[in-house]
Amino acid sequence: SFSAEDRFTKVTMLVAFLMLPLGGLFGILQLFKRTPNFPDPVSDSTYYTALTGHGVVLAIVFTTFFIMGISAFIVSRELKTNFSRLALNLSLGLALLGTVLAAVAILSGQAKVLYTFYPPLKANPLFYIGAALLIVGSWVFMFDLFRLVLKFRRENPDLKVPVATYGILTAWVIWLVATPPVALEVLLLLVPMSLFGMEVDVLLARTLFWWFGHPLVYFWLLPAVALWYYAIPRILGVPLFSETMAKVAYILYMIASTPVGLHHQFVDPGIGPFFKLVHTLVTFVVATPSMLTAFNILATLERAGRMRGGRGLVGWVFKLPWGSLAFSGLMLPIILFANGGITGIINASFQLNTVVHNTTWIVGHFHTTVGGASALTFMAAMLLLAREMMKREVIAPWLAVAAFYMWTVGQYLFSIGYYVAGVMGAPRRTSELLYGGLAPTEWIPWLQLGAIGGMVFWIAGVILVGLIAATLLFGKKVSVPQGERVLAFDETTPGRIENGKYILEEVRFWIVVTIALAILGYIGPLYEIFARGLVPVGPVPP
Ligand code: HAS
Numbered sequence: 001s002f003s004a005e006d007r008f009t010k011v012t013m014l015v016a017f018l019m020l021p022l023g024g025l026f027g028i029l030q031l032f033k034r035t036p037n038f039p040d041p042v043s044d045s046t047y048y049t050a051l052t053g054h055g056v057v058l059a060i061v062f063t064t065f066f067i068m069g070i071s072a073f074i075v076s077r078e079l080k081t082n083f084s085r086l087a088l089n090l091s092l093g094l095a096l097l098g099t100v101l102a103a104v105a106i107l108s109g110q111a112k113v114l115y116t117f118y119p120p121l122k123a124n125p126l127f128y129i130g131a132a133l134l135i136v137g138s139w140v141f142m143f144d145l146f147r148l149v150l151k152f153r154r155e156n157p158d159l160k161v162p163v164a165t166y167g168i169l170t171a172w173v174i175w176l177v178a179t180p181p182v183a184l185e186v187l188l189l190l191v192p193m194s195l196f197g198m199e200v201d202v203l204l205a206r207t208l209f210w211w212f213g214h215p216l217v218y219f220w221l222l223p224a225v226a227l228w229y230y231a232i233p234r235i236l237g238v239p240l241f242s243e244t245m246a247k248v249a250y251i252l253y254m255i256a257s258t259p260v261g262l263h264h265q266f267v268d269p270g271i272g273p274f275f276k277l278v279h280t281l282v283t284f285v286v287a288t289p290s291m292l293t294a295f296n297i298l299a300t301l302e303r304a305g306r307m308r309g310g311r312g313l314v315g316w317v318f319k320l321p322w323g324s325l326a327f328s329g330l331m332l333p334i335i336l337f338a339n340g341g342i343t344g345i346i347n348a349s350f351q352l353n354t355v356v357h358n359t360t361w362i363v364g365h366f367h368t369t370v371g372g373a374s375a376l377t378f379m380a381a382m383l384l385l386a387r388e389m390m391k392r393e394v395i396a397p398w399l400a401v402a403a404f405y406m407w408t409v410g411q412y413l414f415s416i417g418y419y420v421a422g423v424m425g426a427p428r429r430t431s432e433l434l435y436g437g438l439a440p441t442e443w444i445p446w447l448q449l450g451a452i453g454g455m456v457f458w459i460a461g462v463i464l465v466g467l468i469a470a471t472l473l474f475g476k477k478v479s480v481p482q483g484e485r486v487l488a489f490d491e492t493t494p495g496r497i498e499n500g501k502y503i504l505e506e507v508r509f510w511i512v513v514t515i516a517l518a519i520l521g522y523i524g525p526l527y528e529i530f531a532r533g534l535v536p537v538g539p540v541p542p
Contacts, residue, residue, distance in 0.1 A: 005076040006389060008088045012069030013382060015096065016062050017468060020379075023058035024461050026050040031458070034433050035451035036444045044431040048112035048542060051429065055115025056106060059370055061099050063220050064134060066378045068095070068141050070223055071168045073389070075145060077489035078162040079152045083144050091140035098133025101126045112542040114429065116213065117190065119205045122539035125194040132186045135179050142172045153507060159494040160505055163243055167226025170250040173511050174215045174222065174257050177518045182212035199536030203270045204529055210261035211522055218257040218286070220370050222250070224377035225293055228330055231486050233300050235327050236320070238307065241299035243495070247504045249289035249296070255514045256286035259521020266353045270532065275525045276350065282521065283348040290341050297334060325397045326486045329380025332408040336372025339415055340365055358429070360450070361422025364415035371457075372411050376404065379464050381487070386468060388487050392475030400467050406460035413453025421446035 002010065029050045032038045042050060068091070072083060105111040105127035113121040117128070149161065149169050161169065185208035192198040233240045240246060262279035265271055305316025321327045343365040346352050356362060383400055386392050394400060418426075426433065426443045433439070433447070482488075497505055 003076070003082075004085050004088055005072045005083055008083070008092060009069040009073045009385070009389065011092060012065040012072075013385060015099070016066040016069065016378070017382065017465075019057045019062035019065070020461065020465050023054055023062060024458060024465070026054035026057065027454070028458050030054060031451055031454040033431060035447050036434055037448070038451060045109070045112070047431040048114070049106065049109050052112055052114050053106045056102060058375070059115055059220075060131075061102075061134070063370070063374065063378070064138055065095065065099075066382075067171060067219065067223050068092075068138060070227075070378075070381060071141070071145060071172065073385070073487070074164050074168050074226070074489050075148060078165045078492045078494075079148060080490075081148050081152065083141075083148065087140050087144035091137045091144075094137030094140065095134050096137075098130045098135075098137060100130070101133065102130030105130065116209060118209065119190060119193055119200045119202055120537050120540045121542045122194055123542075125191055128186045128190045128194055132183060132191075135183055138175065139179070142175055145169070145172055146176075149507065153505070156494070158497050160243075160497055160502070161507065162489075162492045162494050163240065163246055164226045164230040164489060164492070166247055166250055166507075167222050167229060169507060170254045171219050171222035171226070173254050173514055175219050176511075177258050177514055178212045178215035178219065181208040181522075185209055185212075193539050197539055199538050201529070201534035201536050203268060204526075204534060206265060206268060207261070207271070207522075207525060207529060210264045211258065211518075212261075213264060214261040215257040215518075217370065218253050220374040222253060224333060224374045225249075225253075227377055227381055228293070228297060228334060230489070231326065232297060232330055233304075234488070235324070235330075235486060236300065236304035238300060238304045241296050241303065244504065245292055245296050249292040251504065251510055252289040252292070253286065254510055255517050256282050258514070258518035260286055260348075261522075262525060263348050263350075263353070266350060267357055270529065271525050272528055275528070278524075279521065280348060280350045284345075287341070287345055287348070290337070294334075294338070294341075301331075323398075323401060325394065325400050326380070326384060328401050328404045329383065330377060332404050333373045333376040333380075336368045336376065336408055336411055339412065340368030340372055343415075343419065344369065356422055358427060359422035360418040360426045360428050360447070363428050364418035364422065364450075367418075368411050368415050372408070376407055379461075379468070380404065382468050383464075383471065384486050386471045386475065387478065388480050388485050390472060390475075391478055391480075392471050393478040395467060395470045395475055399463060403460040403463040403467070406463075407457045410453045410455070410457030410460060413456065414450050415453070417446045417448070417450030417453060421450065 029042050030047065032041050033047050072088070076082060102111070105124040111123035111127035113123045113127070117123060145168070149165065153161065185205055189200045189205050193200045229240055229246050260279050260283040262271060262276050263283050266276055301320060302316055305319040308319035310316025310319035343361070347356060347362065347365060383394055387394050421443045424440065424443055424446070426439070426447065503509070
């Protein structure tokens with residue numbers, strides 16, 4: 001029998017899981033459509049439906065449901081507490097309803113607005129209402145999670161918040177700050193635009209979207225980071241190199257993840273360069289915790305590798321359990337993140353951005369971040385949950401490990417092809433990739449390399465989806481022994497705060513700082529937009 005939290009995790013994981021084949025199907029259709037000399041499987045118009053579906057299904061629905069599920073799983077165990085049943089059911093109901101409405105709009109071809117849904121492109125109102133309901137559903141869960149963490153802090157003033165719960169909390173604080181502007185955009189601008197043809201100021205809408213859009217990426221990342229910090233040391237049998245450094249990283253992610261959104265709008269006229277520069281600088285602040293994470297994980301790996309007899313500068317690397325399901329499933333995403341992270345820094349470098357903006361380069365960047373660091377971690381976690389929560393022995397674990405490596409190699413090839421083509425100017429988000437032969441032929445081999453990589457990680461995805469399903473349906477019943485469980489959050493004993501107050505544990509304070517910095521980061525640009533006067537335009541059906 002399952003607790004209310006575990007039932008919630010089961011359902012949210014099931015929804016997340018069902019998104020994988022759907023999103024994957026859209027993905028492979030686009031890959032073929034966009035590769036010169038490959039079969040052209042869909043019309044131009046269907047391409048935009050597939051592109052919207054791919055982004056919404058994988059980047060929004062898959063991630064949000066997975067994160068709700070893993071959050072309930074981790075927090076209820078580490079804090080030894082229970083979520084409100086009402087909150088769990090209500091949040092699930094709203095999020096599911098929202099997903100169904102948006103899915104109807106997309107699948108009926110009435111929402112070809114891509115996952116960024118910039119006006120004046122117009123979708124069926126169901127798309128926007130669905131997105132809003134998904135967000136409201138997630139808020140119900142989020143507020144209950146805050147209640148539990150704050151209660152834990154109040155009742156245990158001398159205990160530290162466990163490291164995985166802290167990461168999950170960070171993700172949801174980021175969500176708290178990110179989502180209200182996009183909810184406003186949807187309710188006040190996009191729904192009236194879609195229903196009544198109301199005119200909308202495009203720059204205002206884009207600015208509200210990116211207030212949400214960038215912190216959103218850390219909402220995707222932080223649960224993965226929390227799993228890395230918790231599980232990698234556990235698998236290796238060593239402590240994390242520094243829990244303090246992990247919490248410093250979490251706090252930096254939290255406070256600096258929002259006043260950065262303008263780095264998606266460097267080429268938008270109407271926002272002054274001063275604010276763009278401020279957001280550039282803060283972007284470099286928010287990149288720092290990923291470097292701290294790299295250091296922390298590497299130091300942990302080195303310690304474990306040396307304890308296992310690894311010698312010399314790199315000898316320890318080969319002593320690590322690269323063939324194990326849990327280790328490879330959580331480490332390969334980090335190796336992909338090194339790729340996506342570096343290109344993120346390039347994107348953020350104000351002038352360099354003009355070279356890569358809206359090219360296939362960006363596609364390489366976000367596949368190795370959200371598709372690499374986050375999605376691969378999440379799929380590995382699904383297999384671990386199948387074993388440790390659903391108590392099913394993973395079928396052919398060696399095949400899962402092979403699929404993790406294929407995903408990684410495939411994404412490296414895909415990103416290299418798309419980076420090079422992007423630097424040469426190949427555009428993203430268009431079915432007219434070669435403009436009837438007018439585009440440079442130099443792009444072609446790189447786009448084809450990207451397609452080979454894409455096919456490799458698509459096949460890896462098919463294998464993983466198949467293995468998760470097969471494990472749940474046909475896996476032998478197992479009870480994983482105590483010491484062998486990876487996701488053993490119920491065994492966590494929170495550390496004690498020594499020497500009185502410990503600023504890293506003052507979560508309430510950091511939440512206030514986060515909200516204040518987000519508002520501060522956007523007052524100026526929004527004032528500028530309103531002071532200059534809005535320029536509303538009517539909707540355009542895509
Ligand atoms: Fe990004 C665009 C900048 C991180 C996702 N990003 C996007 C888009 C998405 C996305 C989806 O400044 C497209 C949006 C759209 O459709 O228009 N991004 C950054 C920066 C970072 C960054 C500076 N992005 C992410 C993450 C994402 C994500 C994380 C999802 C999860 N991004 C941008 C910019 C744009 C952008 C611009 C707009 C571009 C444009 O023009 O449109 C940073 O946070 C990255 C920091 C990361 C690092 C990496 C550290 C390395 C690690 C690995 C170490 C390896 C180890 C392994 C330990 C500095 C952690 C060692 C193993 C051994 C065995 C030795």
